[in-house]
Amino acid sequence: MSNQLPVINLMGPxxxxxxxxxxxLYEQGDYELISVDSALVYQEMDIGTAKPTQAEQERYPHHLIDIITPLEVYSAAEFVEDASRLIDDIHAKGKTPILVGGTMLYFKALLEGLSSNLPSADYEIRAAIEFKGETEGWQAVYDELKSVDTLAAEKFKVSDKQRIIRALEVYKITGRPITQLQAEQPKKQPYRYNFYNYALVPDRVELHKRIELRLEKMWEIGFLNEVEYLMKKYDLDENLPSARSVGYRQAIDFLKNSDLSQEKMQEMKDKALFATRQLAKRQYTWLRSLQELHSFQTYFTIKQAQEDLRNLYG
Structure with a gap:
């Protein structure tokens, strides 16, 4: 390893x-785990996020789990700041950090840095943009972006809702196009970390089976009860980032807007399954884009990854 601080990144859908x-891996050496998951940051969102149980967390402590309430917002910039501090702390103890998760935006931000001149998210502005998309159609939102930031509109499709929302949000906050602000981003300084990137990408058919089994277990152990509890405690709004997590959005819509029949429940479960598969598809796409820019070791089976990483880090 080089003189730079080693960081193990373990990514996958x-x-x-x-x-x-x-x-x-944690059991095999002097390591500490840092979660790279935009849903695990939320307290009391346990079943639907497949969060490690309390017993598992006691045995395998993870940093950056349960750090905010479902009413709060946690940005990629905040993740980079928190993760960098933790990485330094872990190295100061003579250990190596293992970053594990599926939020590829967080990994990208850590690997490549973020534009320091972009504003943080504004919940009210984002909600207004989403409301326009739902009431007037996303073509109208796309056209609005096109009128203020032609370059951004050329990069996006009408279906790229989150990217369109962010670009419009930045314009409404700053009065300047996001592409212009990104172009002014300072050149990155040499990074002090040496990243060892590993991607676990099972066959799609196998992954879809695993997703289906995981969701079935979630329903069995009370996911719907968890969502009901969270709605009562926090008065969850479906536009909050926490409520947009896959599974939660579909469950909230079912509880708020349906007759709660078995037919509607099955429809909700089917939508949650579809949304989770779509999430995995997006994660594969993010991984491919990261692999084009960074050095990666990719594993297609868990067994292959276990054997290789055990030899490397055991």
Whole structure:
């Protein structure tokens, strides 16, 4: 390893087995685990996020789990700041950090840095943009972006809702196009970390089976009860980032807007399954884009990853 501080990044789509693999590595040496998951940051959102149980967390402590309430917002910039501090703390103890998760935006931000001149998210502005999309159609939102930031509109499709929302949000906050602000981003300084990137990408058919089994277990152990509890305690709004997590959005819509019949419940479960598969698809896409820019070791089976990483870090 080089003189730079070593950091192990273990990435993969949802239900790929990366957390179990990270925990196995944790047992084999002087490591600490840092969660890279935008849903695990929320307190009391346990079942629907497949959060490690309390017993598992006691045995395999994870940093950056349960750090905010479902009413709060946690940005990629905040993640980079928190993760960098933790990485330094872990190295100061003579240990090596293992970052594990599926939020590829967080990994990208850590690997490549973020534009320091972009504003933080504004919940009210984002909600207004989403409301326009739902009432007037996303073509109208896309056209609005096109009128203020032609370059951004050329990069996006009408279906790229989150990217369109962010670009419009930045314009409404700053009065300047996001592409212009990004172009003014300072050149990155040499990074003090040496990243060892590993991707666990099972066959799609196998992954879809794992996703289906995970969701079935979630329903069985009370996911719907968890969502009901969270709605009562926090008065969850479906536009909050926490409530947009896959599974939660579909469950909230079912509880608020349906007759709660078995037919509607099955429809909700089917939507949650579809949304989780779509999440995995997006994660694969993010991984491919990261692999084009950074050095990676990719594993297509958990067994292959276990054997290789055990030899490397055991």
């Amino acid at each position: 949802t239900a790929s087995g990366k957390t179990a693999l990270a925990c196995e």
